[in-house]
Amino acid sequence: MHNDKIVTIFGATGFLGKYLVKDLAEHGFTIKVAARAPEKAYFLKPLGEVGQIVPIFCNYSDANSIHDVVEGSDYVVNCVGILSERGKRSRFKKIHIDLAAMIAKVCSDERVSKFIHISALGCDKGSSKYAKTKLEGEKAVAANYPDVTILRPSVMFGEDDNFINKFAELARYVPFIPLVGGGKTKFQPVFVGDVAEAITKIIADKSEKHEGRIYELAGYEVYDLKGIYEKIFKYTGRRKKFISIPFSVIKFQSIFLRFMPEPFFVTSDQVESLKTDSVFSKGELGFDELDIKPKIMDLILPEYLEYYKSGGKFSKLETV
Template identity: 40%
Template sequence: MTVDTGKTVVVFGGSGFLGRYVTQALAKRGHRIVVACRRPDLAYHLQIAGNIGAIMPIQANLRYPWSVERAVKGADHVINLVGILAESGKQSFDSLQAKGARLIAEAARQEGVNMTQISAIGADPSSNSKYARSKAAGEQAVFEARPDAYVLRPSIIFGPEDEFFNRFAGMSRLSPALPLLGGGKTKFQPIYVADVAEAVAKTVDGEVDGGKVYELGGPEVLTFRQMMEEMLRIIDRKRRFVTIPFSLAGTMANYMQYVPGAPLTPDQVKQLQNDNVVSQEAIDDGRSLEAFGIRPATIDAILPTYLVRFRPQGQFTRPTRHAGGLDPENQDGLV
């Protein structure tokens, strides 16, 4: 049984992918956690992560300020994990990632407590991507309310429930080829979800300086194509690649965006045209994962733990000499 620290941490968006790991990291430290989300019933499974009664789901909606203020009441620290990859109805980038972040930050200021804001590498007020602009607006709103706040910008996050490797691994079971937007040259620095959660927990305990923007990336910088090749190797499948120019991808996304659950939006095409890696400036300033003293996990160590189900015979598949990726004689695939 973990010793209770007596500190109460409110986690907005705690029922999501990153949220469950943040809750676990906080619970291990003995903190009391209030999981604020639109549907508390989706967070009940988190209660077993901590001491009895230490984790309490509560209803909160960023469109209703009173619910946010109620959730923050009595908190010692506030964490905002709320974010979306595509807009849907009233769930827009501006309402959640910009105005929502401001609402939470102002509630934290009124309560007299600090907060941690999860943003994203690429957040930029001058970006042509609405997603990136809204993330930047959220950062600005947080610092205006709490100049000593923590802002963390992770690269693409991977883990058992991710929507990246799981999606493409699932696609590889049905399709003989996988798409590479722009030739798959965009660079990423994938980071394990538990490492991000640990960094968040360290901000709650004040183990790093506040008032800064930290950029978080894993130990490897990989292109989109390299990540696909690694995924295919792990699931022991051979698939060709089809290069889709960004111009064509944008046109396709313009039509697909009106289809519920569309796999690609015009805004995502814009995002994919820029590398998503930790900047040299952040490294030089000590605003990277190294500042947290965390040794990041590699995708090679983690992906097999949850992608095994996508192998031809699941966990019983025996790896072959040239498992996954392309045949050595056909390294270029289809174009």
């Protein structure tokens, strides 16, 4: 299937971006991948036909460079985001607000038909810097491109995620699983492939009904932290005891943990974000309106948690 429409994606080299590129390529779109280092995006090319996926250099600090990439595009998706601040170039304000606004402005100037911006579930309720800048980013984007479709995904799971993999990795090394704030925070994890499908559906939809809308994209089930670990234990066969850590203690520890390598890396802002539940708000638009049934964790987790089993993936195979 081939169509003559061009989609430009910012942040296509990331976790969601890879699924999105694959989905859009299967729908026949030509995809321009805006990248700080195009060679880091070459791994995406085999997801489409020859010439269908085109990595292009983009200097994110320069509106002209963004303009050069966006020019001629029918649709634009902004998937750029950071979870923590690292160095001068990775500041929440710069990435979530300034860059997002600049891309939106260029899309408006270039009369791009649809602009889809990826925000985060709960950004309107959270007290973390991450959440606050995501919300400010939404406003900045809408001020520059009023018809923007904003998607607020919940924490995403899938192969290569930085969520279930991080927890499973942590469970390999620590004697006790820390339940921050008693582990009561509620999550509604969403499969990354469902979010990519939502974006592709909105782009492929010939109607204008998604313009100016915000969709909350949350998974089928709600879990607390303990529930998520129970799922991980189920598929890795590694069971650990839990230990409750008050917010005040972990906030102090995170001063040091932010210098640790993964999976121990935690910032005080990430701790702050655990104070707010990340679940679908009743009455908001979501997967139902997009006619998508979100996949449950039990369907996807076994595919990639096998790696964390004691003895590894092939531990249960008979030797021939």
